[in-house]
Amino acid sequence: MHPKNLSINNFTYHLPDEKIALHPLQQRDDSKLLIYKKGSLHQDVYKNIHEHLPQNSLLIFNNTKVIQARILFTKPTGGIIEIFCLEPYEAINDYASIMSKKEKVKWKCMIGGASKWKEGDLEKQFAIGNGQWAIKAKLIEKIADAYVVEFSWAPVELSFAEILEECGNIPLPPYIKRKPETEDKERYQTIYAEYKGSVAAPTAGLHFTDTIFSSLQTKNISAGFVTLHVGAGTFKPVKAAIMQEHEMHAEWIDVAIETIENLIANLSNTVVAVGTTSLRTLESLYWLGVKAFLHPSLQQLQITQWEVYDELSGNENITAQEALLALINWLQKNNLDKLFTQTQILIAPGYQFKIAKAIITNFHQPQSTLLLLVAAAVGDDWRKIYNYALENDFRFLSYGDGSLLFI
Known part of the structure; x- marks a missing residue:
């Protein structure tokens, strides 16, 4: 057959x-x-x-x-938008060059709470050492089964891989019905x-x-x-x-x-x-x-x-x-x-x-x-x-x- x-x-x-x-x-x-x-x-x-x-x-x-592909953004109203980075949405010759990009990238993403994201950019602030950083998410378009999101951050010295490492979460599979814990980052x-x-x-x-x-x-x-x-x-x-x-x-x-x-x-x-x-x-x-x-x-x-x-x-x-x-x-x-x-x-x-x-x-x-x-x-x-x-x-x-x- x-x-x-x-x-x-x-x-x-x-x-x-x-x-x-x-x-x-x-x-x-x-x-x-x-x-x-x-x-x-x-x-x-x-x-x-x-x-x-x-x-x-x-x-x-x-x-x-595994990258820490889930990023949680909090809207000014208090609502939570979760963006799950799936894969790069641009021409690539290898993944290393994409993960090492600085300043901004476009990714194909799934969005939890997308209906709450009507307009405007989302922003998440986080600290590294004594420094303060911010990452922004801009919704570019809806595509089949996903969205295109442009991420930008400042200061721009960090790569996208480093940004995810600092502000993202490990994407546990959907059948593991619990929040990520500290051990998951290693295990x-x-x-x-x-x-x-x-x-x-x-x-x-x-x-x-x-x-x-x-x-x-x-x-x-x-x-x-x-x-x-x-x-x-x-x-x-x-x-x-x-x-x-x-x-x-x-x-x-x-x-x-x-x-x-x-x-x-x-x-x-x-x-x-x-x-x-x-x-x-x-x-x-x-x-x-x-x-x-x-x-x-x-x-x-x-x-x-x-x-x-x-x-x-x-x-x-x-x-x-x-x-x-x-x-x-x-x-x-x-x-x-x-x-x-x-x-x-x-x-x-x-x-x-x-x-x-x-x-x-x-x-x-x-x-x-x-x-x-x-x-x-x-x-x-x-x-x-x-x-x-x-x-x-x-x-x-x-x-x-x-x-x-x-x-």
Whole structure:
């Protein structure tokens, strides 16, 4: 069946509220780990994950960093307007340049209490040390499902990343029904988070600690890093009856040539995606490489929602090595040392994996595209996996426990 014809109603289960983790465990690597391989299930804890991974595996992590994307403004009347920064609303060549911009920026945003914001700019004042700062928000226009907001601030010495760090709040997912607390600033980040841009954490990586990285080395298991800036679309519910009517969210990926070379060198080993975002990135790299292989003169490379099932279908004979080498050649031909583009790939049952041989991931919401991805990896056994997790007191969603699933 073409994934367009899938009914989301076939990918649901009952998730009681008490199964949703509202806080992280005290120790990251004490989280429970469900291991699925060739139909069998058992459990352990994350600190022992090295025991369940083949020697010489390559783990691919997403090193994006969550920005404090929620800004609360108080109107002169006392009303609260919350602006949630989703993504830049301007041409970008990389996220670093956007986050380092000074004086003003335009962002695509969601606005809580938008009906109360009739006219005029919003202003928020805050202190840094002995200095006083102010950020203003100007409503530019309404667009589909969002707004365009221009932020400006003074004095202008600070970057937008620094402004958010000082006056924004961590954007906890909507199903964590509490206000952000001090611990969230640290715990809703992976320990290897580096490049600012996400509005949601790559949650599979929240379990990893320095202790785990040390234990991986004992089996010659190496780590590679990609960057996918996670958007709020990751929480977007599927409301359409069939998937053809659902628009998948696009996200920015940033991958260095050296990382692609490392993948090529490890294709004969077990490549493990740490999280759905890493998995989307890895599989997108293959299809971007296929496009570069077929059309080396293309000026831009990106992946839209359905093209791996439609326009690019029939090219599965192109090996992962051939595709990744073509991608490197395309980058070098265009004098680029990294790939920075968008992917809208939807991985759902019917998808054939090209690079990843396993995924480490948390437990996801019913009727979500993330659950579709899991079902693509393990087939109908996703129900067995989720029933096992529910019956054995696993904690669900972002701050919950996780799984190691072999594809």
